[in-house]
Amino acid sequence: MTAVDPGGVPGPSDPREAQPGSPRPPAAAGAAPTELPESGGSSFLAGIMAEIDQEVRRRRAAGEFPPSFERRLDLLFSRFAPEGAKEGHFEQALSLADRAAYVDIDVPLRSNMAGVSLVKRVLRQLMAWYLNYVVQQVVRFTSATMRVLHMFDERLGELEEEARSRRPHPLVEEDRLPPAELVMALEPVPAGAGTSPPEPGAEVGEWASLVRLRLAGAGGRVLHTECAGGGLVAALVDDGVDAYGVEPRAHLLDLPSALGLDVRREDPLEHLRSVGEGSLAGLVLSGCVDHLPVREQRALADLAATRLAPGGVVMVVGTSPNRWAHSAPVIETDLAPGRPLHPETWCHLLARRGFSQIEARHGRREAGLALVPGADPGVSTLNANLARIDQALFGPASFTVVGVRGGQ
Amino acid sequence: MSPTGNGHHAVRPAVRAIHQFVPSLAPRDAIGSHTLAVQSLLGEIGFESEIFADEIKPELEGRAQPYARYRRRPYRPDTWLLYQSSIGSPIAGFLAERQEPKLLNYHNITPACLLEGWDPLVGESVTNGRRQLHLLAPGVPAAIAVSRFNREELRAIGYRWVTVVPPLIDLRAFDHEVDRQTAHHVEDARAGGGAALLFVGRISPNKAQHDLVKVLLAYRRAYDRAAQLYLVGSSFSAAYRDALLGFAAALGLEGAVHLTGSVTPEQLTAYYQAADVFVCCSDHEGFCIPLVEAMYHDLPIVAYGAAAVPETVGGAGLVLGTRDPVRMAAAVHRLIADADLRQALVAAGQARLADFRLEVTKARFAAAVEAAVGRPEDQRLVSHQPVDPGGVDHRSAARSPASHC
Numbered sequence: 001m002t003a004v005d006p007g008g009v010p011g012p013s014d015p016r017e018a019q020p021g022s023p024r025p026p027a028a029a030g031a032a033p034t035e036l037p038e039s040g041g042s043s044f045l046a047g048i049m050a051e052i053d054q055e056v057r058r059r060r061a062a063g064e065f066p067p068s069f070e071r072r073l074d075l076l077f078s079r080f081a082p083e084g085a086k087e088g089h090f091e092q093a094l095s096l097a098d099r100a101a102y103v104d105i106d107v108p109l110r111s112n113m114a115g116v117s118l119v120k121r122v123l124r125q126l127m128a129w130y131l132n133y134v135v136q137q138v139v140r141f142t143s144a145t146m147r148v149l150h151m152f153d154e155r156l157g158e159l160e161e162e163a164r165s166r167r168p169h170p171l172v173e174e175d176r177l178p179p180a181e182l183v184m185a186l187e188p189v190p191a192g193a194g195t196s197p198p199e200p201g202a203e204v205g206e207w208a209s210l211v212r213l214r215l216a217g218a219g220g221r222v223l224h225t226e227c228a229g230g231g232l233v234a235a236l237v238d239d240g241v242d243a244y245g246v247e248p249r250a251h252l253l254d255l256p257s258a259l260g261l262d263v264r265r266e267d268p269l270e271h272l273r274s275v276g277e278g279s280l281a282g283l284v285l286s287g288c289v290d291h292l293p294v295r296e297q298r299a300l301a302d303l304a305a306t307r308l309a310p311g312g313v314v315m316v317v318g319t320s321p322n323r324w325a326h327s328a329p330v331i332e333t334d335l336a337p338g339r340p341l342h343p344e345t346w347c348h349l350l351a352r353r354g355f356s357q358i359e360a361r362h363g364r365r366e367a368g369l370a371l372v373p374g375a376d377p378g379v380s381t382l383n384a385n386l387a388r389i390d391q392a393l394f395g396p397a398s399f400t401v402v403g404v405r406g407g408q
Numbered sequence: 409m410s411p412t413g414n415g416h417h418a419v420r421p422a423v424r425a426i427h428q429f430v431p432s433l434a435p436r437d438a439i440g441s442h443t444l445a446v447q448s449l450l451g452e453i454g455f456e457s458e459i460f461a462d463e464i465k466p467e468l469e470g471r472a473q474p475y476a477r478y479r480r481r482p483y484r485p486d487t488w489l490l491y492q493s494s495i496g497s498p499i500a501g502f503l504a505e506r507q508e509p510k511l512l513n514y515h516n517i518t519p520a521c522l523l524e525g526w527d528p529l530v531g532e533s534v535t536n537g538r539r540q541l542h543l544l545a546p547g548v549p550a551a552i553a554v555s556r557f558n559r560e561e562l563r564a565i566g567y568r569w570v571t572v573v574p575p576l577i578d579l580r581a582f583d584h585e586v587d588r589q590t591a592h593h594v595e596d597a598r599a600g601g602g603a604a605l606l607f608v609g610r611i612s613p614n615k616a617q618h619d620l621v622k623v624l625l626a627y628r629r630a631y632d633r634a635a636q637l638y639l640v641g642s643s644f645s646a647a648y649r650d651a652l653l654g655f656a657a658a659l660g661l662e663g664a665v666h667l668t669g670s671v672t673p674e675q676l677t678a679y680y681q682a683a684d685v686f687v688c689c690s691d692h693e694g695f696c697i698p699l700v701e702a703m704y705h706d707l708p709i710v711a712y713g714a715a716a717v718p719e720t721v722g723g724a725g726l727v728l729g730t731r732d733p734v735r736m737a738a739a740v741h742r743l744i745a746d747a748d749l750r751q752a753l754v755a756a757g758q759a760r761l762a763d764f765r766l767e768v769t770k771a772r773f774a775a776a777v778e779a780a781v782g783r784p785e786d787q788r789l790v791s792h793q794p795v796d797p798g799g800v801d802h803r804s805a806a807r808s809p810a811s812h813c
Contacts, residue, residue: 043467044721048726048742048749049739050729050738051742052726052735052738052742055742056734056738059630059738064629064630065734069626069733069734070733070734071540073622076658077622078570079654080651080654080658081651082525082526082647093528095528096524096528096529096531096532099528099529129759183658186659188629190705217447306742
């Protein structure tokens with residue numbers, strides 16, 4: 001029997017030379033069948049899988065498949081699925097409850113036994129007056145209950161709509177594309193277009209090296225949310241960390257997806273809720289901590305405390321509140337649903353949730369107001385005031401807070 | 409050791425009868441065939457055995473009775489009731505009220521979250537089925553699961569004595585004449601050089617045929633613009649079938665995706681014989697007999713490793729940890745282009761079939777039943793053997809059902 005070399009690549013040197021349409025070779029007939037290597041079947045198959053992965057990476061890098069190919073296909077399929085088939089089952093449950101709310105008094109008469117149908121028919125007629133009376137009351141009750149449920153649904157829908165209008169959900173943007181545009185978005189992209197790697201750690205700016213240092217050697221999965229262009233994820237992966245990211249803005253994911261990084265289009269809070277308890281070794285929170293409402297930022301702290309394994313590290317990288325208030329566009333800051341918390345507040349939130357070794361650091365200060373030279377008392381007063389203004393306007397642009405989950 | 413304890417059968421009378429209860433007894437149906445094979449086996453090892461069903465298809469009238477008839481029978485301590493569980497059924501409630509000890513043969517119940525969005529009534533039925541598993545647990549001293557994946561589900565519910573025996577399949581039943589017309593139809597489609605990808609199973613959301621359409625799209629783009637996908641099986645949900653067709657049409661694949669509907673055994677054989685690769689993206693399978701059928705027909709397999717799929721394949725196919733259509737397409741191409749790999753996997757499939765031969769599974773099922781009912785070792789007709797299955801791929805990591813919902 002012929003054995004396949006587990007270390008080599010059996011078959012044609014270039015798989016594209018094969019003739020897919022040619023009739024299937026009679027594998028088990030005629031020539032003696034090839035066998036998987038007896039002692040190394042799994043490693044042989046693992047080798048094949050690795051080659052398949054390489055092939056996929058090569059084709060993706062060549063632009064044959066746009067980075068969001070699968071996601072857009074999912075989105076396209078969801079256009080043909082009934083409302084709620086892929087996510088959320090409330091509509092279906094309500095519809096089921098609606099149907100179940102009706103009680104049918106006409107019991108079936110069919111029977112496999114001779115004569116029993118007739119008996120059933122007579123019984124049904126005899127009992128109709130009694131059953132009618134009971135069933136009418138039951139149906140009145142179920143109808144009233146369903147009415148309340150529908151009113152509740154309506155009011156909840158209005159509330160959700162209002163909440164959405166206050167904070168446009170990035171996940172919704174692409175969901176509104178018509179199917180034809182989605183199909184167009186599946187087309188290949190020119191080779192090499194948009195596939196240059198992101199700047200390592202760009203999303204966390206000056207804190208990249210600290211984050212990499214603290215998470216080096218993490219003994220499990222590390223999540224970065226919001227991961228934006230995936231620069232930090234890429235840097236951590238380069239360091240040998242099992243890192244992945246979530247980011248709700250779809251367009252930012254094309255590049256990191258193309259590079260084979262594990263980045264997912266998800267809402268940070270929703271993703272963290274879906275993660276198993278104690279399943280993360282590290283968690284980097286950035287972006288979302290600048291704009292989420294306070295209640296949701298507290299939820300982030302809650303989730304960090306439960307989703308991290310004992311000894312897991314949380315790192316909050318945020319914009320300093322003062323800087324955010326003065327540097328962001330006025331309309332944006334006025335209408336934002338939330339604003340960054342001070343690092344002291346994050347320290348408090350993490351401490352209350354059992355984190356230890358909590359440490360806050362402020363980022364670099366940018367050049368502020370120049371002081372007036374001279375030793376005159378008036379100059380000193382002026383400089384003291386300038387220093388206050390400087391502190392208020394040109395404080396550190398960012399901060400980080402690090403904490404370790406207790407219980408190790 | 410018996411699940412009823414070492415000394416229990418000392419006071420319990422020898423078991424005389426084991427009657428089966430099944431929600432639906434239908435011909436050309438995996439559970440129907442299994443139930444009939446189990447009945448025959450129980451007779452062979454000395455138990456009286458009748459079948460009771462909620463629904464009996466006309467072709468099998470006479471082989472079973474309506475389960476309600478059992479209501480008239482008085483309790484007998486020498487009788488066990490064996491329930492074939494695969495969906496919600498009033499039979500479960502009926503059995504829960506009976507005094508006789510029960511055996512459960514678990515074929516798996518699809519998680520409701522995969523179905524209810526498409527068909528709320530079926531969703532409710534499977535939810536009910538899972539509720540009934542909880543209801544039955546206290547009165548079921550022993551269970552037989554058709555896969556390790558199913559066993560873990562039962563254990564999570566609270567079933568303590570669960571052994572694994574694959575379904576009783578007569579592999580010879582896969583042998584049929586090839587339907588010439590079907591074979592010509594597939595060959596005509598291949599005339600342009602296109603590979604034929606095949607999946608067999610109900611058109612149902614949990615079988616994720618829409619993911620196979622994605623694989624076809626990726627495969628055609630990267631490797632073979634004339635490739636065809638054959639989806640053999642009846643429709644479970646009109647909404648899902650319509651969505652599948654709409655999706656394929658939107659992608660320009662309406663002429664390349666073939667939904668055959670229900671087919672005859674001869675037509676099915678023609679599809680297996682003519683296809684190049686068996687592809688499977690199912691989200692949830694308690695066992696997946698078509699994988700065994702593909703092995704029988706020397707058709708190599710590319711599958712997504714969900715639920716019981718990895719252990720059924722058992723290393724005799726390419727099982728991927730992702731449904732990424734590009735990766736699946738690359739795996740399909742690799743199998744088609746690499747004759748050595750193909751032959752190796754076909755040979756591995758033939759070897760794997762040995763674990764599913766009827767004489768093997770019957771012996772294991774008999775051993776499991778005799779151990780379950782506490783038949784003394786010296787009276788067993790089948791020599792006892794370890795009932796935990798060998799031949800499964802312990803390395804394959806299946807996704808847990810909870811990850812669906």
